[in-house]
Amino acid sequence: MADTMGHSATATRNTKVALGFCLLAIAPQIFELIWSIGTIFGWGTGRGPSAVVISHATALLAGAPGALIGAASGDTKKVSSEVLLALIYSYPLFVVAILTFFMTIRSAQDYVGGVVLMAVALFALWAGSDLQGMRGFSFGAGTAPRMFGGLLVALSAGIALTGLLTDGPPMAHYSWRGPLFVMAGILFFALAIRPLGLVVTGFISFMIAAAGSQETRWLEAAIVGACLTLGCAILFPYVLGLPMPMFPRFLAQ
Amino acid sequence: MELFANLAHGFVVAFSPINLLMCLIGALVGTLVGVLPGIGTIATVAMLLPITFGLPPVGALIMLAGIYYGAQYGGSTTSILVNIPGEATSVVTAIDGHQMARQGRAGPALAIAAIGSFFAGCVATVLIAVLGAPLTKLALAFGPAEYFSLMVLGLIFAVVLAKGSVLKAIAMIVFGLLLSMVGSDIETGASRMAFNIPELADGLGFATVAMGVFGFAEIIRNLDAGAEMSRDLVQQKITGLMPTRKDLVDSTPAILRGTVLGSILGILPGGGATIASFGSYTLEKKLARNPSRFGRGAIEGVAGPESANNAAAQTSFIPLLTLGIPPNAVMALMVGAMTIHGIVPGPQVMQKQPDLVWGMIASMWIGNLMLIIINLPLVGIWVRLLRVPYRLMFPSIVIFCAIGIYSVNNAPVDVILAGVFGLVGYWLIKHDFEPAPLLLGMVLGPLMEENLRRALLISRGDWSVFVMRPLSAVLLAVAAGLLVLTVLPALRSKRDEVFTESEN
Numbered sequence: 110m111a112d113t114m115g116h117s118a119t120a121t122r123n124t125k126v127a128l129g130f131c132l133l134a135i136a137p138q139i140f141e142l143i144w145s146i147g148t149i150f151g152w153g154t155g156r157g158p159s160a161v162v163i164s165h166a167t168a169l170l171a172g173a174p175g176a177l178i179g180a181a182s183g184d185t186k187k188v189s190s191e192v193l194l195a196l197i198y199s200y201p202l203f204v205v206a207i208l209t210f211f212m213t214i215r216s217a218q219d220y221v222g223g224v225v226l227m228a229v230a231l232f233a234l235w236a237g238s239d240l241q242g243m244r245g246f247s248f249g250a251g252t253a254p255r256m257f258g259g260l261l262v263a264l265s266a267g268i269a270l271t272g273l274l275t276d277g278p279p280m281a282h283y284s285w286r287g288p289l290f291v292m293a294g295i296l297f298f299a300l301a302i303r304p305l306g307l308v309v310t311g312f313i314s315f316m317i318a319a320a321g322s323q324e325t326r327w328l329e330a331a332i333v334g335a336c337l338t339l340g341c342a343i344l345f346p347y348v349l350g351l352p353m354p355m356f357p358r359f360l361a362q
Numbered sequence: 363m364e365l366f367a368n369l370a371h372g373f374v375v376a377f378s379p380i381n382l383l384m385c386l387i388g389a390l391v392g393t394l395v396g397v398l399p400g401i402g403t404i405a406t407v408a409m410l411l412p413i414t415f416g417l418p419p420v421g422a423l424i425m426l427a428g429i430y431y432g433a434q435y436g437g438s439t440t441s442i443l444v445n446i447p448g449e450a451t452s453v454v455t456a457i458d459g460h461q462m463a464r465q466g467r468a469g470p471a472l473a474i475a476a477i478g479s480f481f482a483g484c485v486a487t488v489l490i491a492v493l494g495a496p497l498t499k500l501a502l503a504f505g506p507a508e509y510f511s512l513m514v515l516g517l518i519f520a521v522v523l524a525k526g527s528v529l530k531a532i533a534m535i536v537f538g539l540l541l542s543m544v545g546s547d548i549e550t551g552a553s554r555m556a557f558n559i560p561e562l563a564d565g566l567g568f569a570t571v572a573m574g575v576f577g578f579a580e581i582i583r584n585l586d587a588g589a590e591m592s593r594d595l596v597q598q599k600i601t602g603l604m605p606t607r608k609d610l611v612d613s614t615p616a617i618l619r620g621t622v623l624g625s626i627l628g629i630l631p632g633g634g635a636t637i638a639s640f641g642s643y644t645l646e647k648k649l650a651r652n653p654s655r656f657g658r659g660a661i662e663g664v665a666g667p668e669s670a671n672n673a674a675a676q677t678s679f680i681p682l683l684t685l686g687i688p689p690n691a692v693m694a695l696m697v698g699a700m701t702i703h704g705i706v707p708g709p710q711v712m713q714k715q716p717d718l719v720w721g722m723i724a725s726m727w728i729g730n731l732m733l734i735i736i737n738l739p740l741v742g743i744w745v746r747l748l749r750v751p752y753r754l755m756f757p758s759i760v761i762f763c764a765i766g767i768y769s770v771n772n773a774p775v776d777v778i779l780a781g782v783f784g785l786v787g788y789w790l791i792k793h794d795f796e797p798a799p800l801l802l803g804m805v806l807g808p809l810m811e812e813n814l815r816r817a818l819l820i821s822r823g824d825w826s827v828f829v830m831r832p833l834s835a836v837l838l839a840v841a842a843g844l845l846v847l848t849v850l851p852a853l854r855s856k857r858d859e860v861f862t863e864s865e866n
Contacts, residue, residue, distance in 0.1 A: 219527075222793030226533060233540050236555040240547075246823020248815040250552035254543040257536055257807075264533040271529065281792040287585030288788060291578065291760055295781035298764040299774040311761055318757040321585055325753050333754045341765055351416060351769040 126221065127209040133228050134202035137194060138165045168192045169199060190239070197235040202228055205269075216277025223269030230261035287321045294318030306354040307345070311338040369491050372720030376728055381424050384417065385725050388425035389732050392432020397439055397744045398755060404798070405580060406433035407695045408572040409759075412766040419703035420718050424725040426699055427679075430692060431483070431726070434675055435733050438475050438668055439744050443468060452671070454643040458656060458663030470605035471664050472741055474613050476734045477605075478669035482621040483730035486676035489625055490683070490723050494712060497684040501709040504685070506816035507827050511837035513810050516687060518841040519630060520799045522848045531799050534790075538803025539810065541566055548812055561775040568698040569770055571804060572691070574780040575797045577763045579787025581756050605661070613665035616646050620666040624673030629680050630689070642670035676726055682707055683719055687809070691798050694805035 132139075138161075145158045156164070168191035176188045176196060188196075205224055214220045237258065240251025271277075294317040301310040315334035319325045345351050375381060391413075395406045410429050414422040434452075441456035442463050455475065462471040504512070521531040544555045545565025556562035605613070623645065624638040646666040647656045656663050678689045679696075686708030688694040700707050705715065712719050737744075767780045790797055821827035829835045 218793055222530075222795065225789075225793075226537065229537070230540070233543075233555060236557070237543070240552055240554055241550070247819055248549075248811075250547035250550045250554060253811045253814070254540065254554055257540045257543065261533060261536045261540055264529060264536055267529050268527075268533060271527070278794070282586075283792060284586050287582045288785060291582055291585070291756075292781050292785065294757070294760055295578070295764055295777060295784070298761070298768075299777035299781070302768055302774055302777075307765070311765065314764065315757045315761050318760040319753070321582075322753050322756065324751075330754065330757070333758065337758050337761060341762065345765055345769060351412065353765075353769060353772065 123210055123212070123214065126214065126217070127206045129221075130202055130206035130209060130224060133225065134199045134206060135165075135169075136228075137198065137232065138169075141165070164189075164191050165195075169195045173200065193238055194235050197238060198228070198231045201231055212273055214272060215275060216272040217280040218272070218278045219275075220269050220272025221280060223265045223267070223272055226265035227262055227269065230258050230265060234258040234262070286323070290321035291318050294321075303354060304358050306356040306358070307342055308338055308355055309357055311341055364495070365491055368495075368716070368720050369724065371716060372491075372722075372724030375420065375717050375721030376424065376724035381421055381721065381725060382728070384421040384425040385428045385729050386732055386736075388428020389432040389435075389729050390736065392429035392434075393436040393439070393733070393737060393740075393744070394432075394747070395429075396433030396436025397747055398436075398759070402576065402580075403430065403433045403437060404572060404691050404695070404801070405576040406436075407692055408569055409577060409763055409766055411569050411695060411699060412769045414699065415702065415769070419700075419705060420721050422699065422703060423696070423718060423722050424729075426696060427722055427726055428729045428732075430675065430696075431479075431672070431729050431733060434672065435476070435479060435737060436744070438479075439472060439737070439741070440748065442471050442475065442664070443745060444748055452639070454639050454667045455664055457643070458658075458660050461657065461659035462661065462664065465659050467659065469741075470609050470661065473605050473738060474609060474661055474665050475668040476737060478613065478617045478620065478665045479672035480730045480734045481617055482624060482669035482673035483676055484727060485621050486625055486628070486673045487723060487727040487730075489677055490680055490726075491720075493629075493680055494684060494719070494723075497680060498709045498712045501685045504833070505831070506813040506820065507831050507834045508837065509685075509687075510810060510813040510817055511828060511834040511841070512685065513687060513806050513813070515837045515841040515844075516681075516689060517799075517803065517806065518844050520690075520802050522844050526794060526796065528845075528848055530795050534795055534797070534799040535803035538800040538805075539807040541571065541800075542804045542807025543811070548808065549815070559775070561773055561779075565808075566779065566804075567770060567776055568694065568801075568805060570767055570776050570780045571783050572695060572801055573763050573767055574783025575787035575790070575800065577759070578781060578784025579791060579797070581759060582784060582788045583791050584752065585756065609661050613661050616642075616662040616666035617669045619645060619649075620669030621673045624670035625677045627670075628674030628677030628689075638674035639667035639671040642666040672730075679722075679726075683711060684709060686711070688802070688805055691801040691805075694801055697805060 142158055142161050142165075145156055145161045148157050168189065172189065172192040173195035176192050202224075205227070209224075234255065237251050237254040240254065241249035242251050242255070243249055294314040297317055298310055298314040301313070312334050315337060316330065319330040319334070342355060346353055346355065376385070391410060392406060395409060396403065407426065407429055411426070414425050417425065437452040438455045438459070441452040442459035445456050445460040459471045459475070462468065517535050520535065521528055542565070544562055546552070546556075546563055547554055553563055620638075620642040623642050627638040627641065643656075643663060643666060646660075646662045647653050650656065650660070650662065675692075678693055681687050681689045682693045682696060686697075686706070688697045688707075697707055705711060705718065763780070764777050767776050768774065770776060787797055790800075817827055818825070827834075828838060
């Protein structure tokens with residue numbers, strides 16, 4: 110009884126991990142889709158969302174298998190970058206995700222760490238796939254990235270294997286509050302520093318970041334934030350001589 | 363004597379009022395930030411890097427060197443008083459230092475740490491001056507193959523000295539190497555993995571990644587534990603700063619041994635200060651007549667490691683100044699700072715920029731002297747700083763870092779990238795990957811690629827060049843030997859022992 114229960118517990122968790130990997134396998138495509146939504150409102154130049162979906166879907170479902178069969182029959186036609194992404198990045202990760210279903214993960218920390226690192230390496234291999242390789246005995250621009258990328262794939266596979274073969278710690282606990290608000294503060298700072306200037310941006314980012322802890326007392330934080338902003342507004346531009354916008358653009362003009 | 367003429371020249375440069383001021387400010391600010399719990403040396407140097415940009419190169423590097431020692435000294439103050447070591451090098455100091463503080467002997471512990479550091483600093487300064495010139499000559503005999511092999515050795519050292527899994531440490535180095543490939547190719551100018559983002563065309567900024575992985579990631583990680591970390595702050599007033607005669611007698615041999623050990627380990631590329639302090643603690647414990655005193659407030663346990671890590675911190679400038687190879691992450695940041703000022707570290711720096719090199723060496727000694735003079739009376743202020751609650755400190759650090767990164771290139775994208783690397787760093791911590799080897803790999807990446815390409819071009823694509831040239835072969839053999847020794851299980855368990863010393 111205990112045995113079956115234990116088995117079902119790992120099974121459900123494995124399913125989650127495997128589904129996570131599937132999502133990871135199409136993460137770049139999803140990212141491009143989200144990015145492309147901006148084009149509807151006229152931000153940035155690029156393909157619209159529908160074009161992105163169609164091109165990636167055909168690449169994943171038809172283009173890549175076609176290219177594989179083509180390669181097997183000795184046909185070396187130039188393939189598009191979507192097909193390459195599917196071949197180099199997505200397919201290997203789908204394979205890993207499928208394998209994950211049948212594995213007993215003994216150390217989730219190592220296994221997941223290794224697989225995600227492998228995803229990074231595969232992505233780098235894809236990103237460098239358009240670069241020139243060896244020319245005779247001289248290195249091309251793409252040789253070293255490919256070398257290190259390949260090495261990282263091997264090493265991360267090794268780490269993932271350790272996670273399967275040896276006992277180790279499970280996944281660590283992630284909290285969402287700290288990362289979310291700190292990142293939001295940083296993001297706001299990056300977006301607002303040019304139009305709004307240091308004084309406004311610094312203070313608001315401080316308050317956003319301060320929300321990252323439950324123990325923040327707002328009045329106290331506001332006072333410290335104001336003092337810090339004032340201090341930085343004197344320190345950076347005047348004492349250190351690093352020029353930066355101080356006040357909102359619409360006020361300065 | 364050329365040596366003394368050089369040193370004298372250095373002191374003339376360093377004693378100019380403006381440089382003295384830079385050194386003082388650096389040491390003070392470094393201590394100020396280094397004292398904040400949870401911020402290690404690397405994060406401190408990364409955070410404060412932008413404030414040196416407006417200065418002339420000599421002043422900027424003197425200030426950065428000051429920040430470095432200040433941060434290290436600040437780190438040991440926190441570990442003694444609060445038992446929160448800011449970084450790996452002061453982990454061992456916390457063991458006995460904090461015990462001493464709880465017994466009401468915080469004063470002597472801090473004083474011995476300062477005295478030990480100062481003595482080690484003096485010896486290391488002389489050592490740099492003595493070894494600098496001959497090593498530079500050796501460096502001129504180095505071809506691309508030798509440089510490549512030396513860097514491999516350095517990276518392997520970093521692996522050996524990293525905590526935990528060897529495989530993970532190597533993976534982190536390769537990840538760093540891969541990250542360093544982003545941007546324009548040196549030879550062909552082809553844009554690599556930049557996704558047509560103009561800000562990536564120059565590659566990932568080193569300070570950006572360092573600030574993200576060490577600064578932001580640490581903040582997020584600390585928030586996990588709840589803003590009010592359990593702080594074991596020694597509350598009673600610190601009285602009687604001066605150590606007793608017995609303290610001095612007990613700690614003198616420990617300081618001497620720590621200095622020797624630290625100086626040797628610092629020169630080796632790879633990790634320097636951390637292993638030096640751990641090594642020194644283990645050595646003192648082994649040599650002690652009554653080892654059970656360790657962990658209960660033995661003054662040797664403070665004196666030895668503190669001297670060792672300061673000696674190592676300074677001698678690690680030797681490979682940087684002579685060979686142009688940064689032996690650890692902090693030195694890697696120094697390379698970044700030098701590059702920003704248009705100085706390419708390497709053998710030619712010593713000849714072309716004597717002001718810079720010897721001025722910096724002399725200022726190291728002055729900086730150490732300043733630390734001992736300033737910090738002992740200021741301990742009270744540092745303690746007060748430690749009482750600032752984390753809920754106020756962390757948003758301040760976030761904003762300060764954000765402004766700092768922005769001011770490097772006036773580029774908002776850099777701030778976002780640092781944020782992203784903050785998340786990457788958080789993820790790495792959660793999966794027990796160490797970020798320091800990543801940083802080292804990232805700095806050495808372009809140098810390694812360049813030398814590898816050049817070596818293979820000269821040998822017409824023949825890979826055997828790395829083992830046919832004697833110097834290169836020796837370096838690679840040492841690297842391979844080290845790696846084998848590390849992977850061997852028997853030695854591995856021993857290595858873990860050295861590093862887990864702090865946890866019991």
